[in-house]
Amino acid sequence: MPSLSPQSHVSDDERERGLRLLIVEAAFSGGATALTTGVILTAFALHLGASNTMIGVLASAPFLAQLLQLPAILLVERLRQRKRIAVLTSIVGRSMLAIMALTAFSTGMLPLLILLAAQFTLCGFGAVGSCAWNTWLRDLAPENRLGQVMAKRTIWLTAINLALGVAAAIALDVTDAQSLARDLVFAGMFLIGCIAGLISARMVSAMPEPAMPERGDRxxxxxxxxxxxxxxxxxxxxxxxxxxxxxxxxxxxxxxxxxxxxxxxxxxxxxxxxxxxxxxxxxxxxxxxxxxxxxxxxxxxxxxxxxxxxxxxxxxxxxxxxxxxxxxxxxxxxxxxxxxxxxxxxxxxxxxxxxxxxxxxxxxxxxxxxxxxxxxxxxxxxxxxxxxxxxxxxxxxxxxxxxxxxxxxxxxxxxxxxxxxxxxxxxxxxxxxxxxxxxxxxxxIEPREMMTEMLNNTRRSIRNISSVAGLRAATFVPVSLLRDGRIALRARRAAKREVKPEDGSV
Known part of the structure; x- marks a missing residue:
């Protein structure tokens, strides 16, 4: 594994390679998330016979774990090694997915308790790691390219979420509830999520980390x-x-x-x-x-x-x-x-x-x-x-x-x-x-004014429909009209702010 220590100087080539890894890594981290959270996690818990209380506690884990970001701020400030924190917490947290996969073949309260403990461990380490990850990412990506890099990363995340969501729906549809095949499907999802998460951690470890500035007053x-x-x-x-x-x-x-x-x-x-x-x-x-x-x-x-x-x-x-x-x-x-x-x-x-x-x-x-x-x-x-x-x-x-x-x-x-x-x-x-x-x-401004401008422009667009392109244009938000409406609204407000005579006449 590459060095996890920060670098006092990051060359342009190292930075570009790190940004490329950042974009590609989204496919693996997004895959791990898509296959093991949200609807899939709830469906898996129901498959194991979870009670409503258990479902509620599982749903609360990602949110309550975010409270660990507060002490994580102090951890990052004290150690000042964001890559080491991000990589190690990712490895420990995502290894829990393998344990969660094993619970698919068990019954009773024990596998549900293991699932719950693994979920809180995963979310807790993830919250600490994301605190280090966010500040590291902010220093790695240049100011003028941060939006571009994040847009490309979001495209990868979106594509993998949709693709795996469809695949998971098909896999669940072709297997019977409470069958061995359904056990294998759920176990396979969490195992693949674990592997994808560990690959993500390996790619993150290859990205350079610029050293944090000297510590000021605590x-x-x-x-x-x-x-x-x-x-x-x-x-x-x-x-x-x-x-x-x-x-x-x-x-x-x-x-x-x-x-x-x-x-x-x-x-x-x-x-x-x-x-x-x-x-x-x-x-x-x-x-x-x-x-x-x-x-x-x-x-x-x-x-x-x-x-x-x-x-x-x-x-x-x-x-x-x-x-x-x-x-x-x-x-x-x-x-x-x-x-x-x-x-x-x-x-x-x-x-x-x-x-x-x-x-x-x-x-x-x-x-x-x-x-x-x-x-x-x-x-x-x-x-x-x-x-x-x-x-x-x-x-x-x-x-x-x-x-x-x-x-x-x-x-x-x-x-x-x-x-x-x-x-x-x-x-x-x-x-x-x-x-x-x-x-x-x-x-x-008043929501009614915004809706009025949107509806007015939609009516104009519908009148001008003469082709497929015209039909497509009618479904888009009227940017130019919104701008004109905003300018007109500002003019009306400016007129209202004019000082009136004491007798109230205009």
Whole structure:
């Protein structure tokens, strides 16, 4: 293995080779993640007979592990060997995937406990390693090429996620539940993920690490994190982030459980829904970025957040529809909406946290935001899992009846189990959106104005459709119109700010 020590000087050739490895390495790290997290991990836990509480604890692991990034900051500052930390934590953490693969052939509580312990170990070492990795990457990539390099890396990550997502869906579809073949499929996924993760660590070890600057005055974590907590506007953002993450993660980790256990679909269909959501996310992410630059991040959040919350609540509809074909169509439409809207939410929350951070203090502000996210998102699925049995033993029946002289009909509504979770996420999410309205961001506008400009341009585009190219253009966000609308809005605001005579006349 190459040296894990930092270099006082990194040549241009070494830097270029490191950047090439950085892009290619994404295929292996992304592969390890795609085959062992999210829907696959939940489906695997269900395959082993996990309870709802166990599912909730598993879902909380990636979030709660992020709390280790705070002491990891001190570890990086003390050792000042980021490559050594990143590589060793990656090897130890991803070796847990091999242990998780072995649990596929066991039954009972023991393999579930081993799976849980391995997941927390993996996430914990990953959090420490990512703290070192992020600062190392920032020093390795030149300022003027960081965006280009990360874009190429993202393409690799996206491609491998989609490809392996489709492959996993097919593999699960051709095997029977609770069969030896299904055991082998899950074991194979985690074993391949382990191998891909170790290859990733080997490639990372070959990348050069520029030595960190000389250590200045040591700053405690308390001193580092105090200023963000005293910033009134930033605290408003933190309340929004906490309530939003709690609402979302109270329900979404149990989508797989709901679709498999309550609706009776196979895990392969859940994987297909995950792919649908990822495709929607990819298609609109760039356009949400353009809108956030032109209309401010808060304006984008004011549109995306309600759509996402509505989609969670609308999952209740899947249990009310009798035709299974219509249920599938309904779930596909909801996952398209969730994939598109969560892209805007994730982008805007990250951007607004950076935007509200004073220059030179962004690290502390983002660290506080990440900590609040970890606590809220980590506790929500645990609480959800613990309350699952409570809701499972309760049901709410409503009968909506319409009568007229000519005819009458009735619509029965039955809410059970996970339906209550999705409804509960609604008011919590609406409270989060209310808290967002109190956050002040320079340049924000009314969401209605942004939507009006988008719809107006869409109408113009539809009128001009005369070819396939015209049809394609109608589906894109109107960049030029958005710019013109923004300029006009600024002009109107400038006119309003003009000083008026004391008698109020113009």
């Amino acid at each position: 700053v405690s974590l308390v001193a580092l994190l105090t200023p963000p907590l005293r910033d009134r506007n930033f605290k408003r953002l933190l309340i929004f982030v906490a309530s939003w993450q709690f609402a979302v993660n109270l329900a979404t980790p149990f989508f797989t459980v709901f679709i498999v256990r309550q609706l009776g679909f196979d895990a392969s269909f859940v994987m297909a829904l995950s792919v649908v959501s990822q495709v929607a996310n990819i298609l609109v992410l760039r356009y949400w970025g353009e809108l956030s630059d032109r209309f401010a991040n808060k304006s984008v959040l004011a549109i995306c957040a309600p759509i996402y919350i509505f989609s969670i609540v609308a999952m209740v509809g899947a249990s009310q529809i009798g035709d299974r074909g219509m249920v599938k169509l309904w779930l596909i439409l909801l996952h398209l909406a969730m994939g598109a809207s969560v892209a805007g939410v994730t982008l805007a929350v990250t951007n607004i946290a950076l935007k509200l951070s004073p220059r030179g203090s962004a690290t502390a502000y983002v660290a506080v935001s990440a900590t609040v996210t970890a606590i809220a998102a980590g506790t929500a699925p645990i609480l959800g899992g613990l309350l699952a049995d409570f809701f499972a033993q309760r049901r709410l029946e409503l009968l909506v009846r319409w009568s007229s002289p000519q005819s009458s009909f009735s619509v029965p509504i039955l809410l059970t189990s996970w339906d209550f979770y999705f409804l509960l996420a609604g008011p919590i999410g609406m409270y989060a959106i209310h808290r967002l309205s109190l956050v002040q961001e320079q340049g924000e």
